[in-house]
Amino acid sequence: MIKTFTYEALPIRVRFGSGAIAEIGAELERLGARRALVLTTPQQAGEGQRIAAMIGGASAGVFSGATMHTPVEVTETALQALSAAAADCVVSLGGGSTTGLGKALALRTGVQQLVIPTTYAGSEMTPILGETQDGRKTTIRSLDVLPEAVIYDVDLTLSLPPGLSATSGMNAIAHAVEALYARDRNPVISLMAEDSIRTLSSALPILVHEPRNMEARSMALYGAWLAGCCLGTVGMALHHKLCHTLGGTFNLPHAETHTIVLPHAVAYNASAAPEAMASITRALGAPDAAQGLFDLVRALGTPRALADLGMPADGIEMAADLAVENPYWNPRPVTRDAIRDLIGRAHAGERPVAASRAEEAA
Template identity: 45%
Template sequence: MRFLHDTLPQRVRFATGDAAGQLSAEISEAGFERPMVIAADNEKELAVRVTEGLPVAVWHDEVIMHVPADVAARARSVARAHHADVLISIGGGSTTGLAKAIALATGVPIIAVPTTYAGSEATDVWGLTENSAKSTGTDRRVLPRTVVYDAALTLTLPVGMSVASGLNALAHCIDAMWAPRADPINATLAGEGARALNSGLPRIVADPTDLGGREQALQGAYLSAVAFASAGSGLHHKICHVLGGMFDLPHAQTHAVVLPHVLAFNAPAAPEAARRIAAAFDAPSAAAGLASLYTALEAPTALRDHGMPESGIEPAAAAVLAAAPSGNPRQLTSANLNALLRAAWEGEPPR
């Protein structure tokens, strides 16, 4: 056994029902005096509650999916103009992504308060979109110094979005099994993350007010993101980054649709990863376990339902082939990527 594993330095405060208290304590302990609060307009009421009593220097609500470069530039200008000494992101992956874009250029630290299961809060991965292309990279400056998890903040997340967001987290688990820096530590974290999501997400569908289920989903989202941050982006994430940048598709739903197809594609060539995934689902095979979960969740299945044009299949396959990481368990070709994307576009059963 021989591998190199990086563990990212980060504090996690997990306290259901006490996000405001945990955030206040973190700000006080660190001595921050000019927080910039980043929250989309539809999260403003929640953000006001969570930040009550804090010396907020400026509020910023221009949050757009996939973090367009011009949106990031305006947010950086706001941070500089108000001399922000900490960024408080309250929301999902797009909100955290915008905070990361600011931190990447300014070095201002981030405290993340997630309201979805995106997992971006636990990674040092940033992404920016410009001219229909999404660029991503890693930088320690964008890793939030602290994450405040409060399952009560996810209660207003609709069931459909909870499902898509949770499956986005599950994609981190599965991709971490065969990503460029996959190792036994990542695989263990990813396996436990998948186990928690497989348990928590059906509970949320059965009862959206089930805080225990939402706590399990948050736990799974965190474990999956930590595994992904260390293992790197595998085939699944390269596909979704290409699709999101080219067609401005909804992030979570795109991940949810693509995941079963990548699993079916790679699993036969990665038997140990497939065994771990099957064990996490307590299923006879990885594909059977994922299919059972998707049926229980009534998960999204077709890219065409989310705005991808049929004419985009071939150019997307070419872009994925150019961006795909080396070392994928199965050899990639233009033909098999076209077949994978067409099946995902049409909503066919994974092959």
């Protein structure tokens, strides 16, 4: 029997395919954009210049200062560049850092957004913005930050290094996983989420060894799009709360943090979300959801310990305190001691441990 649910489609246009970037002019024209400022990270400034050249007379230049966790001070600098260029649109080229900056500008000015993802971050499909100020990351959900259009060009992901492909893909899987046990989940999103996990978990091991495999690249980008749809439509839970806390507090790399924490968050919630765990195990082809995710991370050869990302051991207690402040809704109650143990295992790179009945009852 299908339970009562609510499904709301987000108003966003998507172009997907090899060579889709050739349609950038048509997409900007469709938006009515007259001057478009291209946003990138410093590492992708050259690619940004190429996109600006494709835009031609509608280009308002390139701002290449985007950085992870969307620091408010970077947004303020970008606001000055946006104003000086008299731009009415931003073209965000890259991953979550650049997309986040575009959203922050849209929140403050109402500028339109065209996003061109080159990773599997998924934030281009969401009305969610996370910003960092004074070492604290805060998150808002508002249609004011939802991009108007997205171009997924598989060709632009071919240069994504194997390690970043792996962690970016695991970040996308995390979005799909939490959608399966979100408070406002629905059958449509659950179908997307399971297919996303299945597609990404099949493609990522191939990309680690064959980074220019076009079929695997197409599968991974498709899976990431599905994961972004999931993240944008339903709520987040413990995993995202932990990653936002750890990333914002200790300036840890976003995708790598998601990769390490995910198996532990799933183990924490396993007994409280049996239907979600069944979907994950089907998608992975594994007997256990948390262990299957941990084994996938190990097979991809990415870091498995928060210590390897630079998180200090004496930060575990602080992280546990912060994680239980204003917690996101979660299928299993969030308790400080249990969260401290979870973070401790993730810090050490240990296998995830499912909660005992005594811990659940505490």
